[in-house]
Amino acid sequence: MHLSAMLDSVVRSAGRKEALVYRDRRWSYGEFGAAVRRTATVLREAGLEPGDRLAVMTYNTPAFLFAAFGAWLAGATLVPVNHKLRAAEVEHQLRHCGARLALVDQEIGERATGAAVGTRWLVSHPDAAVSEPPAGSFEALIAAAAEWEGEPGADSDIAQILYTSGTSGRPKGCVHTHRGIALTATYTAATLPLRRDERFLVCMPIWHASPLNNWAMGTLLLGGTVVLQREYEPRVMLETVQRERITAVFGAPIALIAPVQAVPDFEAYDLSSVRSWIYGAGPMDADTVRRLMKAYRSENFHQVYGMSEMGPVGASLSPGEQVEKAGSIGRGGMVGVDLRIVTQDGTDATAGRTGEIWLRSDTRMVGYLDDEKATEEAFVGGWYRSGDLGRVDEDGFVTVVDRLKDMIITGGENVASLEVEGVLRGHPDILDVAVVGRPHDQWGETVVAVVVPRGDAGPSLDELREWLEPRLARYKIPRELVLRAELPRTPSGKVTKHVLRSGPTG
Structure with a gap:
């Protein structure tokens, strides 16, 4: 289904129901649908033609969703x-996707508009007074526009160009397509499952594949x-959950860990409305899961695994499996997804063996934009090669051992960096x-541990090696230690190890 047709259907069935909340502002589905149609008019009048790309660079604000659905109704492609990003990075992305029109939040506009490309910029003022948005702002243009009368296109049309996290280099x-994204939403809703009365808090960047x-x-x-x-x-996350009676939250593991560690009066917040605490972009060990379950007074934790190339879809670990199978991504693929663990000889891995995680689903991307070689390398028939190494246990659960590119080979021995990190x-x-x-x-x-210490001073290398001696084989124990104030991460929470490899002492 085309995403505009999907929205039209929901507007017809749930017109008066609350669709969107931002701070103290609220839109029913009827109001949201009308704003989207006015946005489509604004974008077409600004020069956006069917097949063009609209770049959107905002915080989690209503303008992002208005622009996304407005672009789709106008026949264009969304590029979150x-x-x-800094101006040079924005410039690379805009040149690569060929965006003719772009939207940016006023607060970050200078970084965006400094990119030396011939892209026209519209500027959003998301926190301006509703009654008097600044003249010429995106919000003022929407308020003054007539509703676009166009009809949704085909579900095979291109809906999005999602740039990867860039954990191994420059993003692709x-x-x-619209069909792929609609199926991604459908498979996700069926797997968790999501409900019709869901009140979902989007606190991770909405321009990233999973939140969106x-x-x-x-x-x-x-x-x-x-x-x-x-x-x-x-703290804002906790306040919003309590005020809005949120039923589901998604974040990287650190997004759920940080409130417990950083908010002194954490226990004072009423979080009882939450049915699902969802995390992705990395596993959590059993002790961490137990601590979070105790702190949040809930056992309803879910882990999800996937990647932008697949929509993202992949696998999931349900609440009842969180402790017993901690660190696993689940058993097989989620709804609508096939998952295999393929060994070097091309056979499926049996219990105890390791191989590359392959995924197959109708949500898969068409390919990498203007990169036929990378697209060919990513697929074997209908299967997407994830680049993640997974180990299968006796119950069929899969644990991500490492990225293929992150495996360390020292003295002929393979060292899985995720295993050492877990210890x-x-x-x-x-x-x-x-x-x-x-x-x-x-x-x-040689194995290098890049450590963020808990206090002012971390352990010395000798102390660390002594502590690891009874816990890891000697060849896995780091021979170098680097202390840092923080680790470089992508917006989804993944560590950018190529940055550390290029200069781990930085």
Whole structure:
């Protein structure tokens, strides 16, 4: 189904129901649908033609969703842009996708408009007074526009170009159709499952694949309510959950851990309305899960696994499996997804063996934008090669061992960086950690631990090695230790290990 047709259907069935909440502002489905049609008029009058690309660089604000659905109704393609990018990075992305028109939040406009491209910029003022939006602002243009009378296009039309997190280098653009995104939302809603009375808090950046396609789209598909938190902040998340009676929250593990650690009066907040605490972009060990369940007074934790190339869809770990199968991504694929673990000889891995995770679903991207070689390398027939190494246990559950590119080979031995990181996280003086390989003229590579200490000073290398001695084989124990104030991460929470490898002492 075309995403505009999906919205039209929900507007007809749930017109008076609350669709969108941003701070103290609220839109029913009828109001949201009308705003989208006025937005389509604004975009067409600004020069956006069917098949063009609209770049959107905003915080989690209503303008993002108005622009997305407005672009789709106008026959154009949405290109979400990371609001943290600098001008040169924005320029690369806009040139790569060929965006003719773009939308940016006023607060970050200078960074965006400084990009030396021939793109026309519309500017959003999301927090201006509703009654008097600044003249010429995106909101003022929408308020004054007539509703677009056009009809949705075909579900095979291109809906999005999603740029990857760039954990291994420069991001690539994943090209997705309307049908693929609609199925992503459908499979997600069926897997969790989401409900028609859902009040979903989107506090992770909405321009990222999962907050947008899994959670915002999945909630809107059912006629639930999307509550936007402008930007993630632990206390604001708790306040919003309590005030809006939120039923589901998604974030990277740190987004659920941080409130417990950083908000002194955490226990004072009423979080009882939440049915689903959802995390992705990395696993959590059993001890961490237990601590969070106790703190949040809930056992309803879900883990999801997927990637932008697949919509994202992949696998999920349900609440009853969180402790017993901690660290696993689940058993097989989620609804609508096939999952295989393929060994080097091309056979499916049996219990105890490791192989690459392959995924197959109708949600898969058309390909990488203008990169035929990378597209060919990513697929084998209908299967997407994730680049993640997974190990299968005796019950069929899969644990991500490492990224293929993150496996460290030292003295002929393979060291899974995720395994070493998992052990190191149990050290009482370590807050965060990443393990990478550094080239070594004798060993090929040597193991380096990049550590964020819990206090003012972390452990010394000798202390760390002594602590690890009974816990890891000697060849897996780091030979170098680097202390950092924080680890470089993508907006989805993944550590950018290529940054650490290029200069881990930085």
